[in-house]
Amino acid sequence: MSIRRPTARPRNPCFSSGPCAKRPGWRPEGLAAALVGRSHRSAAGKARLAEVIERSRSVLDIPADYRVAIVPASDTGAVEMVLWSLLGPRGVDVLAWESFGEQWAQDIISQLRLADERCLAAPYGCLPDLTAVSAERDIVFAWNGTTSGVRVPDGGWIAADRSGLTICDATSAAFAMALPWDKLDVTTWSWQKALGGEAQHGMIALSPRAIERLLSHTPAWPMPKIFRLTQDGALAEGIFRGETINTPSMLAVEDHLDALRWAADIGGLPALITRAEANLAAIEEWVARAGWPAFLAVDKAHRSCTSVCLRIADPAVARLESADQAAIARRLAALLEAEGAAFDIEAYRHAPPGLRLWAGATVETADLRALFGWLDWAYAEVAP
Known part of the structure; x- marks a missing residue:
């Protein structure tokens, strides 16, 4: 399936789970x-x-x-x-x-x-x-x-x-x-x-x-x-x-x-929690809409609002061997990095194959929303 390549990138494409994105406006x-x-x-x-x-x-x-x-x-x-x-x-x-x-x-x-x-x-x-x-x-x-x-x-x-x-x-x-x-x-x-x-x-x-x-x-x-x-x-x-x-x-x-x-x-811990939970909610909306990713967390009540780990649920990929799934996730992450749309989003090296997006309070929800189109495009490019 072909998806049009997006044009607008996240203003801050840093979604690494450590070190994580700097606060908005940092200089x-x-x-x-x-x-x-x-x-x-x-x-x-x-x-x-x-x-x-x-x-x-x-x-x-x-x-x-x-x-x-x-x-x-x-x-x-x-x-x-x-x-x-x-x-x-x-x-x-x-x-x-x-x-x-x-x-x-x-x-x-x-x-x-x-x-x-x-x-x-x-x-x-x-x-x-x-x-x-x-x-x-x-x-x-x-x-x-x-x-x-x-x-x-x-x-x-x-x-x-x-x-x-x-x-x-x-x-x-x-x-x-x-x-x-x-x-x-x-x-x-x-x-x-x-x-x-x-x-x-x-x-x-x-x-x-x-x-x-x-x-x-x-x-x-x-x-x-x-x-x-x-x-x-x-x-x-x-x-x-x-x-x-x-x-x-x-x-x-x-x-x-x-x-x-x-x-x-910005309001201390309550404001930080609100920002992180809003980011998780945005990711949940995108996952439900996109169809090909799924949360690694089995129980919704246990989903992290910071280190959001995703697996590829598309049956065409999910039935492959773990090494082949990892290769697809790796190509997807590399493609987004080459495009300057997202850095360092591959799953942790000892975790199941997939992606990991940091969604803590220093990440802007608007940047995540800008990323979703790039994720869908990149997956269409690398999927078998």
Whole structure:
């Protein structure tokens, strides 16, 4: 089937799932006040880092008694830091329904080698049985599966009277979804996801229960310096004031402050959620109309509003071998990149073949609508 090639392109064709699109109106000139060439340990440098912490707390509405810190190595570093620092006293339930959950499970099983761990797994597109988790055990999970486009619907499955800790990788959920802080003891995210920051830095928010675990539990394994949240049996207080363990990029700091100010200016978290959900609704309308794509998420209630993962449902392609499906998706993505209509939209390398569109709050709905015609055209060009 031939489809006329569109003429109008998205104003911002960046739909990558990390690093993600910059905020609308972003310009490099907005970073002119960055403390480049200055020490992050100077008074001015520490003030900028502390501002990131407090602005993050404000936009995300993090409770006042939670401690927030900037940590090394993006969300991956943040998750590893808390796994190595907190796990051990109790059995652990790890939820895995996409590649990052699988990675955390593998680290817990193969690296930490805990005596009592369970991996509650589900295939891409589905959630594990959330009712199977135990309130007596620690729980490790992603709020939103970045590589599957599947999110937990809410925090109702987490016991309010739990004795274990909940450790939540929220990197593609923070700043786009409502997080129930009373159900989350440890939450991690990165600058490079929902607000379109530059890569490098991660963040953690620790509840009073998580702090209590930190101070009462000594891990059985050696702790690398970049994982240490305590010092001499006490909390490393400086980390929670912007005194980072490693050297941060002050240019990236200024960029993230720019994004946080924008988020606050447009109305904070409610406005960010509204923008992301509007993007998901636009994609849902297009998928229903186009016919050839389908959501990887099996249950509509579990569809992500940020990392929207699609498979090719056209029977002519769906019956092909996985490698052949992947080749078609790869050609489609490459064609759109060559046209300057969309960058970096192929599915994650370990996920089922298909496409992945970032639809978080920094993406304009108008850009998505401009993309849909290009997607239909490109699919007609590459379909068998």
